[in-house]
Amino acid sequence: MRDLRLSLRASSGRSDPARLLFFALCFGFLALFLLLPLLVTFVEAFSRGVGVYLDSLADPDARSAIRLTLLVAAIAVPLNVVIGIAAAWLVARFEFRGRQLLVSLIDLPFSVSPVIAGLVYILLFGAQGYFGPWLKAHDIEIVFALPGIVLATLFVTFPFVARELIPHMQALGGSEEEAALMLGASGWRTFLHVSLPNVKWSLLYGVLLCNARAMGEFGAVSVVSGRIRGVTATLPLQVEILYNEYNTAAAFAVASLLAMLALLTLVLKSILEWRFADSIAAARGH
Amino acid sequence: MSVTVTVEQVTKSFGAYPALRGVSLAVQPGELVALLGPSGSGKTTLLRLIAGLETIEHGRVLFNDTDSRRLSLRERRIGFVFQHYALFKHMSVAKNVAFGLRARPRAERPSRPEIAARVAELLELVQLPGLADRFPSQLSGGQRQRVALARALAIEPRVLLLDEPFGALDAQVRKDLRHWLRALHDRLGHATLFVTHDQEEALELADRVAILNDGRIEQVGTPDEVYDMPASAFVCEFLGVTNRLPVEVADGAALFNGTAVLGLPDRSLSGPAALYIRPQHLGIVAPDGAGLSGMVAALRRNGPARHAEIAVAGLGKTLDVDLSNQALPAMGERVGLRVARGAVFPAPRDAAATAGTWPAEKA
Numbered sequence: 001m002r003d004l005r006l007s008l009r010a011s012s013g014r015s016d017p018a019r020l021l022f023f024a025l026c027f028g029f030l031a032l033f034l035l036l037p038l039l040v041t042f043v044e045a046f047s048r049g050v051g052v053y054l055d056s057l058a059d060p061d062a063r064s065a066i067r068l069t070l071l072v073a074a075i076a077v078p079l080n081v082v083i084g085i086a087a088a089w090l091v092a093r094f095e096f097r098g099r100q101l102l103v104s105l106i107d108l109p110f111s112v113s114p115v116i117a118g119l120v121y122i123l124l125f126g127a128q129g130y131f132g133p134w135l136k137a138h139d140i141e142i143v144f145a146l147p148g149i150v151l152a153t154l155f156v157t158f159p160f161v162a163r164e165l166i167p168h169m170q171a172l173g174g175s176e177e178e179a180a181l182m183l184g185a186s187g188w189r190t191f192l193h194v195s196l197p198n199v200k201w202s203l204l205y206g207v208l209l210c211n212a213r214a215m216g217e218f219g220a221v222s223v224v225s226g227r228i229r230g231v232t233a234t235l236p237l238q239v240e241i242l243y244n245e246y247n248t249a250a251a252f253a254v255a256s257l258l259a260m261l262a263l264l265t266l267v268l269k270s271i272l273e274w275r276f277a278d279s280i281a282a283a284r285g286h
Numbered sequence: 287m288s289v290t291v292t293v294e295q296v297t298k299s300f301g302a303y304p305a306l307r308g309v310s311l312a313v314q315p316g317e318l319v320a321l322l323g324p325s326g327s328g329k330t331t332l333l334r335l336i337a338g339l340e341t342i343e344h345g346r347v348l349f350n351d352t353d354s355r356r357l358s359l360r361e362r363r364i365g366f367v368f369q370h371y372a373l374f375k376h377m378s379v380a381k382n383v384a385f386g387l388r389a390r391p392r393a394e395r396p397s398r399p400e401i402a403a404r405v406a407e408l409l410e411l412v413q414l415p416g417l418a419d420r421f422p423s424q425l426s427g428g429q430r431q432r433v434a435l436a437r438a439l440a441i442e443p444r445v446l447l448l449d450e451p452f453g454a455l456d457a458q459v460r461k462d463l464r465h466w467l468r469a470l471h472d473r474l475g476h477a478t479l480f481v482t483h484d485q486e487e488a489l490e491l492a493d494r495v496a497i498l499n500d501g502r503i504e505q506v507g508t509p510d511e512v513y514d515m516p517a518s519a520f521v522c523e524f525l526g527v528t529n530r531l532p533v534e535v536a537d538g539a540a541l542f543n544g545t546a547v548l549g550l551p552d553r554s555l556s557g558p559a560a561l562y563i564r565p566q567h568l569g570i571v572a573p574d575g576a577g578l579s580g581m582v583a584a585l586r587r588n589g590p591a592r593h594a595e596i597a598v599a600g601l602g603k604t605l606d607v608d609l610s611n612q613a614l615p616a617m618g619e620r621v622g623l624r625v626a627r628g629a630v631f632p633a634p635r636d637a638a639a640t641a642g643t644w645p646a647e648k649a
Contacts, residue, residue: 175372178339183386183441184360193385197376 041244041259044252056253061230065254072234073148073214076153080210084161085203089195091162093177106162109155117155121148131149141186144226149234152220157213164206168199186270201276205269212265245284288315288476289350289444291336296345298331305331307501308345313445313477320488321481323498324524329481330369332498333447336479337366349444362477365443365476369450371434373422379433380405380418386441407434411470428459435467440473446471450482452487464491485525489513497521519631522562528606529563533630540630543600545577548625558633561625565593565608569624570615578623580605582615596623 008107056062091135092104109117123129125142135142142148176198181192196203219234225232233241235258242251298306313319321329336347338359347354349362359523374382383405387396396404409415412432424428431451438446451467452460467616468491471478482488489509496506497520505517516522523530525595531542538553539546540561548561569604573579580598587593594615595604605623615621 132616175368175370176374178435179366179368179374180337180385180389181359182337182364182366183389183437184363184384185389189389194374 038259038263039129041252041255045256047252048249052249053253053256056250057257059250061233061241062238062250062254064230065233065235066257068146068149068233069215069235072149072153073211075150076157077207077212078209079154080161080214081203081207083158084165084206084210088165088169091166093174103166106159106166109158114152114156114217115223118152118220121151121155121220121224125151129205143224144228144232146232148224149221149232152224153214153217156217156220157210160210160213161203161206164202165199165211168202169195172198201272205272206251206270208265208272212261215261217243290314290348291445291477291479292348292350293332293336293347296332296335297343298328298335298340298348299343303394303636304501306335309498309501309503310345311496311503311506312378313479315477316475318471318478318480318491318493320492320495321498322480322483322485322495322524324483324489326500327498328501329483329498333479333481336445337364337447338362339366347566354379358453363441365435365438365441365446367431367434367438367448368453369453371422371430371454373434373437374428375422377421378418379409379414379420379422379425382422382433383408383436383440385437404440411439412436413466426459427455428463431463432457435470443476446474446476446478448478450481450483452482452484460487464576467491473539474517488642497524499524516562516629519560522629522631527562527564527629529565530562531601531628532633533559533561533604535630536557540628545575548630550626553634555630559630560633561628561630563605563625563628565606566610567625567627568596568605568607569626570594570596570607570609570612571622571624573620573622578605578625580621580623582617582619582621585614585617594623598623 047057050065087102087106091106122143125131125135125148127136127143129143140147142151176194179191180194181187185193215234216236217234218240221234222237222240225234225237227233227237227241229241235254239251239255239258242248242254276285293309293311296306296309297304309328309332311319311332321332323329331340335342336354338354338357342355349357354362374385377385380402384401387401387404390396398596405418406415409418412435414429414432414436417425417429417433422433425433431454452463455463464487480492491514492509494506494508495512497504497512499520505512505521507515507517512521513525516525516527531540531547533542533547534544535541535550535555535557538550540548540550540559542561578598580596580601582594583597583604584595585592586595590610592609592614594607594609596607597604607623609615
């Protein structure tokens, strides 16, 4: 990316019609499909005044949605960090039967429609599902409750951490870890003092993306949550509920929270990329 | 505190590819041994097996009398210097060197001031005082190499293993570090084993050289032994014997095109063979006075020595002659060649295909 920027700057001396055309196309597209909707979100959110905007956010259902979204992210993201690190470690450091399969499995959530993922959980844990009767007998609620939402979110956001880490770990190779082991460090100490610090920036990057997706996930959560107002509606679901009730201003007010989350993520991501370009380069190269 | 490392009939394969096919070797305390071989010969695998970074398939490795499999990596107390040093990028030089001491279990861990003193001492030893707070990215290649060595020495190793220790350095630094490493080794008295593909480095630095080829040790001996008495055709070629002459051995003589070129003390050999001759063991004589004759095809300078290439009749190739101690012939002059010394090995089974060809790399 840096190289591209350099070469653009280098050739900026002469006017190049093809280059101008590409710029126009690129920025035109971005403005039309990304910037404009963002702008509309905030315009609509404040269309009936700041008072209505704040009231919409103070509404009990909206506050419940905010709480639930934060809670789901607070459970799903750390879990995915742990599992993602473990999976990346396995794939990057060991040769074993089924390694390629594991890599494909890590990518699976990207290729499966989130709605399907949600439906699978209904099929497994729903009242009519495979484990439904057993769960009912033991009074365990998964579907239409927090555990279901967390499961669906875990599924959808699983690839983010592992996929950031794998290429970085592979590029680093294992010799620093071997060096630590030869110096007498335990496996745990090696992991904490050598492996983790080496990939911390790509890990943070993965966490950031994972978190953004966890908070913004709609499809899978929509299916497993049952969309019970004030109980199992996360922020994106709340937006849809309000919108379907023609409560446009309130819908956009809640949506503006998600938009701000997106902007915050973007800013943090840019800071990471700018500040730690070299450490991330290995992971970003592909 | 050093130990004897004994490798007994060790084999190792990666999938279907055999990396080591039964290797035995012993390294005594105070001894500096080079593992020399082309890439893919198994030398790095052998080093990693001894370190415990690879598992042994068959055979065993002993530290004194203890089987290596009964020792954890920590208990082996091996100082290992990796090819690209594998310094911890995010730690300062001091932290790198201190790592092994800080990683010890609490009961054996020295106190902070003790560790600091030991680090200072080690940086002094590798002649890098004042660089304690630098990071690896701020060091030159030679400095990194010495930090890696200081880090390995911090755990008071009983054996020192170095993988291509000079591989990533430029020529002048290499030479300096070579002498420095030899001096350091003599001072510390470890059993030291290092991997290299550079024969000059191995012959200059090591007490003994083990030459590996295709997962086997072809020869172990002092630099003089392997240089002067190569045990196999491979050793000859690997140590830069450039002249290879297809001969027929009969009645204690090596015959080229029916004329004897060299008498052999060993009368047991007979049949087709390859005669290896170093350039300095070919003497230029008057034509027809010897079994080999040819024409001066080229004259060139190779470092300090002048060389002549003699197109030998019936060979189809030229022989390389070192002229350091003899008169310069004229271009195109007809000369005879006298073989002062040479090594004869039975021709390999595919002799027909290789007879008359030369080793790929010419000095």
